[in-house]
Amino acid sequence: MPPFRFVYNPKTLRFEKAGIAWYNLWFTGISLLVTGFLFFAVFLFLQNRWVETPLEKSLRSENAALSKHRLIVQKELDASNVLLSSLSNTDRALHKRIFLTDQKPVVKTEGYSKEILASTFADFYQWIDKLKVKTSKSFEKALAHNGHFSGLYWPGKKDIQELDSYPTLAPLADFKLGKLACGFGNHINPFNKLLYEHNGIDLAGEKGTSVFATGSGKITVAAINDLPNGFGNYIEIDHGNGYVTRYAHLLQLNVFAGQKVAQGQVIGTIGMSGGAISPHVHYEIIKNRRYCNPVLFMIEQDGVESFMALTELSKTTQQALD
Amino acid sequence: MPKIRYRYNPETCAYEPIFSNGKKLAKKSGVFVGIAVAMALVSLAWYNRNFQSWDEKILLQKNAVIRADWEILQERVNIASARLAHIESNDDENYRLLLDMPRLDNSIRNGGSGGHEHYFLTTNEKKLGLIGEAYKQLAKINNRLAVEQQSLQDIEKEIQLKEEMEVTRPAMQPIDNRQLTRLNSIFGLRMHPILNYIRPHNGLDLTAPYGTPVYASGNGYVTNAQLRGGYGNVIFVNHGFGFETRYAHLSKYNVIEGQRVKRGDLIGFVGSTGLATTSHLHYEVLYNGKFINPLKFLYSDMKQEEYNKLLH
Numbered sequence: 001m002p003p004f005r006f007v008y009n010p011k012t013l014r015f016e017k018a019g020i021a022w023y024n025l026w027f028t029g030i031s032l033l034v035t036g037f038l039f040f041a042v043f044l045f046l047q048n049r050w051v052e053t054p055l056e057k058s059l060r061s062e063n064a065a066l067s068k069h070r071l072i073v074q075k076e077l078d079a080s081n082v083l084l085s086s087l088s089n090t091d092r093a094l095h096k097r098i099f100l101t102d103q104k105p106v107v108k109t110e111g112y113s114k115e116i117l118a119s120t121f122a123d124f125y126q127w128i129d130k131l132k133v134k135t136s137k138s139f140e141k142a143l144a145h146n147g148h149f150s151g152l153y154w155p156g157k158k159d160i161q162e163l164d165s166y167p168t169l170a171p172l173a174d175f176k177l178g179k180l181a182c183g184f185g186n187h188i189n190p191f192n193k194l195l196y197e198h199n200g201i202d203l204a205g206e207k208g209t210s211v212f213a214t215g216s217g218k219i220t221v222a223a224i225n226d227l228p229n230g231f232g233n234y235i236e237i238d239h240g241n242g243y244v245t246r247y248a249h250l251l252q253l254n255v256f257a258g259q260k261v262a263q264g265q266v267i268g269t270i271g272m273s274g275g276a277i278s279p280h281v282h283y284e285i286i287k288n289r290r291y292c293n294p295v296l297f298m299i300e301q302d303g304v305e306s307f308m309a310l311t312e313l314s315k316t317t318q319q320a321l322d
Numbered sequence: 323m324p325k326i327r328y329r330y331n332p333e334t335c336a337y338e339p340i341f342s343n344g345k346k347l348a349k350k351s352g353v354f355v356g357i358a359v360a361m362a363l364v365s366l367a368w369y370n371r372n373f374q375s376w377d378e379k380i381l382l383q384k385n386a387v388i389r390a391d392w393e394i395l396q397e398r399v400n401i402a403s404a405r406l407a408h409i410e411s412n413d414d415e416n417y418r419l420l421l422d423m424p425r426l427d428n429s430i431r432n433g434g435s436g437g438h439e440h441y442f443l444t445t446n447e448k449k450l451g452l453i454g455e456a457y458k459q460l461a462k463i464n465n466r467l468a469v470e471q472q473s474l475q476d477i478e479k480e481i482q483l484k485e486e487m488e489v490t491r492p493a494m495q496p497i498d499n500r501q502l503t504r505l506n507s508i509f510g511l512r513m514h515p516i517l518n519y520i521r522p523h524n525g526l527d528l529t530a531p532y533g534t535p536v537y538a539s540g541n542g543y544v545t546n547a548q549l550r551g552g553y554g555n556v557i558f559v560n561h562g563f564g565f566e567t568r569y570a571h572l573s574k575y576n577v578i579e580g581q582r583v584k585r586g587d588l589i590g591f592v593g594s595t596g597l598a599t600t601s602h603l604h605y606e607v608l609y610n611g612k613f614i615n616p617l618k619f620l621y622s623d624m625k626q627e628e629y630n631k632l633l634h
Binding site for chain 2: 005006015018028031032035039040047052053062063069074077087088091098181189190192204205207229272277321
């Protein structure tokens, strides 16, 4: 037990027991806290300065490595990009030299996506509602038409045969947009660089690729010609109803004149016989002795978009391959 | 004035004032500092346990910035790769197809950088997959670029050859259509107007007034420019690729033997030398030594109906 402390009270002239000095205690406590905090700050600073945690160490080395190699990679990438740009220029120049037209940038069909993205929330619901109304309307319309036509017409076996005879296929199997080397109409003759009427389309392909009959019919011509001009080896098919198709510059003929062929049957292979500068098939459709644009007949495509892209592509004036 | 405190001393039965000396003060302040330090240590331990140190924080921020830069770099690498892929697909799908060249195999394009170890990276840097991956991709792109450059050069050579073939093809009418008075299209057997017996007519007769200029129908070089019997003054032009053209019954030459001519060059003038009744140009086209109907190479100068009329 600590000894009592006394204070002299001058009013009563007596020694009295001293009470607990609260303010003293407070003072001591606060100064303790402040000193403790100061020590804490100093320790923190020192720790920060002298002690390195494993995380810090790894981060420091990682940052150093990353920033060092970023510069190197960037430099190398810049060098590659310079080469790439020069290659890209060469590519464009080559395209111009081969097709005599500029390369077209790839166009994406966007539809309404931009408007929908730009619209606000309320607009968006309006859009959706509009679309719903539209789809339901067209669905009803389609149902009505369907009912009308099914009431009117039911194709028999003979009709289906007739439908098969229309040249609606593409003469190549893996037919892509890139393979349409030259469309219908005015094009540049490769030999004298003059404009001339190109009566069919040129579909490029590797030598030996199969060529199909685009519709069923009867072979009227299967000619072999080894002169470097004209059609070369070519096949002509009479489909009936005034439709005639021609497949020129073939390498091999798998059919003979007078033979009947079905739609999609292999009739020959792609070559560059006749007046051709590269392996391709020159495909013509003649209706009632008039040349038609075969692109418009190739309706058995993946979808409307690819069909539209095809027709758009066939409009450019570029060098033909024969 | 501070209050003086007293202590009751039971031995002397008196109140004695308490004086503080240095020793006591030192002890007191030592205790005070000790407590303060203990508090600081405890709070430091607590802080370390619950918070990251400042340096870690700063480093982490820096790390995030650098990693964002790396992401941009990665994106740039991807863009470069995509651009290259576009050129490659053009190369494969268009040029090589049209030029009748074999396609480049994918193993050639992507080969040569598969399990490549980057010896210059330290083990620490190797642990960061990011760097190694970037170098790998760059090496791949550089390899593809080199292949593509070579490939484009090959294609260019092939195009050169093709263009040469195109310009050497005798695809032009040797006399301007406006100066042409008549075109005799008989190719094959016919009665010779002077000799009066049936013999093959191997060319095309282009009737035009005396002195009308005659143009070379394609690039080539003159192998023969002299008087040759029934041909009269004749020019032989060798076009290469198996083609040869002959221009006969000329009145004058504009070229000498061995001279290179281009399509459209003036090589001579129409006359009636040799076995000819009137001034005209006798134009022949040979392919691999055989006569072929020159009409088949003139179709681009006339309309389809005219051409069909002439052929049949």
